[in-house]
Amino acid sequence: MLTEQDCTVVELPKVDTRLITPKAPAIARVVGNLPCTYGKSNSWVRNVAIDVSATALAGKIRIGQAFGIIPPGTDEDGKPHKVRLYSIASPDAGEDGRGNILCTPVKRTIAEFDPEIGGNRRAHRGMFMGACSNYLCNLSVGDEVLVTGPAGKRFLLPADAERHDYVFIATGTGIAPYRGMVLQLLKGPAGPTRRDIWLLAGAPYTSDLLYHELFLEIEREFDNFHYLQAVSREPHAPGELRGIYVDRLLVSHLERLGPVLERPSTLLYLCGIAGMQFSIYRRLALLGLLDGYAVPKSDICVTSPADWTSTQMRRGLRATARCMIEVY
Ligand SMILES: Cc1cc2nc3c(=O)[nH]c(=O)nc-3n(C[C@H](O)[C@H](O)[C@H](O)COP(=O)(O)OP(=O)(O)OC[C@H]3O[C@@H](n4cnc5c(N)ncnc54)[C@H](O)[C@@H]3O)c2cc1C
Incomplete structure (x- = not known):
């Protein structure tokens, strides 16, 4: 029988990471994109569901891990956009029971433009729109998206x-x-x-x-x-x-x-x-x-x-x- 002391030993499951790297991202497909706020909200957050069945992520992600998304195009310095991480909000078996469909809540990043933060420091006016979050929130069912991951080894449910x-x-x-x-x-x-x-x-x-x-x-x-x-x-x-x-x-x-x-x-x-x-x-x-x-x-x-x-x-x-x- 376990003692109180034993409970403080936390055994975490072994998980896969970096099955898909940013150098060779895999193609997945959006299967859902709906608001996940409560009624009318001024901060736009959408639950984006992605079918990863054609990728190495299928059935491999554990709850608590994140996956990566690479938005198309280049940043202000003309370099390809880097990968952004999004936490998986689905249980281990995904939304479909087989680990093929994963969802994540994506909050649109919207800020007033700050030229000091921008890559080439040009003076801008207007709104800064986060590259990946707005790209993801704008995707329609059926659209392709580049994924990487999984990421994270510690923010997990315990093995037992x-x-x-x-x-x-x-x-x-x-x-x-x-x-x-x-x-x-x-x-x-x-x-x-x-x-x-x-x-x-x-x-x-x-x-x-x-x-x-x-x-x-x-x-x-x-x-x-x-x-x-x-x-x-x-x-x-x-x-x-x-x-x-x-x-x-x-x-x-x-x-x-x-x-x-x-x-x-x-x-x-x-x-x-x-x-x-x-x-x-x-x-x-x-x-x-x-x-x-x-x-x-x-x-x-x-x-x-x-x-x-x-x-x-x-x-x-x-x-x-x-x-x-x-x-x-
Ligand atoms: C482990 C992990 C899990 C995560 N999980 C989630 C999740 O579940 N859901 C989620 O929504 N996010 C999540 N994130 C955050 C996510 O990875 C992105 O950072 C977020 O979506 C913003 O990305 P973006 O490309 O839209 O913004 P970016 O384009 O990368 O901009 C990022 C920030 O820089 C500021 N900025 C950059 N340049 C300028 C400029 N010129 N002027 C003004 N501001 C500027 C923006 O205001 C913004 O705050 C997670 C991050 C990590 C590390």
Whole structure:
């Protein structure tokens, strides 16, 4: 029988990577392209489904991994566009049950043009349109697309999923891998897990919560799946002026989340915008719950967690085997 201690040893499955390299990308085909925001949203995110059956990715991608897309054309310096990575949002068996159709939520990157960032630094006016995200969002069913991958060896479900409980924390498109993980754990071939799964999703507006209806539906179906949302730019509750960021959910649901996070069997996954791991680290440390997920590398402990800066945390904390991080 496993001891509590054994649960802290996290065995990850062996996965394939770089079966298709950017030097020799493979041709796949778009089979779906629909919005995956909640109602009318100002940030356009589309769930793009791609048939990879004619490529080496077929049946080889594990949930938590990403695949690469190479947009056509050249960048501002006239060089061919580089590969961009997109997290797989499908379970291991894909959308079709055989690992042939993979989906990912693609957020259109749109910004005001900044000539300082542009390759040749010409003065531009108008909007900067991200090359790959807008290309992908504009594709139609039947269009060909160049793919590479898989990428990623660590942001994975453990080899023996039944040994662990799960706290998944996301901002924005960081929710992508959790769609697949939740489907894998609750609707996968091994049957529904009885372990606890908590999904904490952060977005600026309610309409930006991705796959929101799907998660609400799964929450109604499985009493061990808990789905919490943090909306930052809408009042959090009647009478309040502000919204909340995702780390605040750890406080507002401490009574139930605290004991889950204290279990040695629990794995913590953080996915989304670069830097989000630091607000979670800080919050966990303030709640006395960081042990087991990150360990100090330097003298960070002499400072109060409330004063920890991102730079200090980047240098001073190391994620343990129970903490998986994918930020971009
Ligand atoms: C592991 C991993 C997983 C990922 N998963 C997802 C996912 O599931 N979904 C998703 O949508 N994305 C995901 N991404 C991000 C994705 O790879 C791309 O970075 C993203 O789609 C933007 O690519 P793009 O080609 O549209 O933008 P790019 O053309 O590469 O532009 C990128 C950034 O540069 C800025 N920029 C560049 N030049 C200028 C300029 N001249 N003026 C102003 N701004 C400029 C843009 O504002 C933009 O923020 C992931 C990344 C990683 C590393």
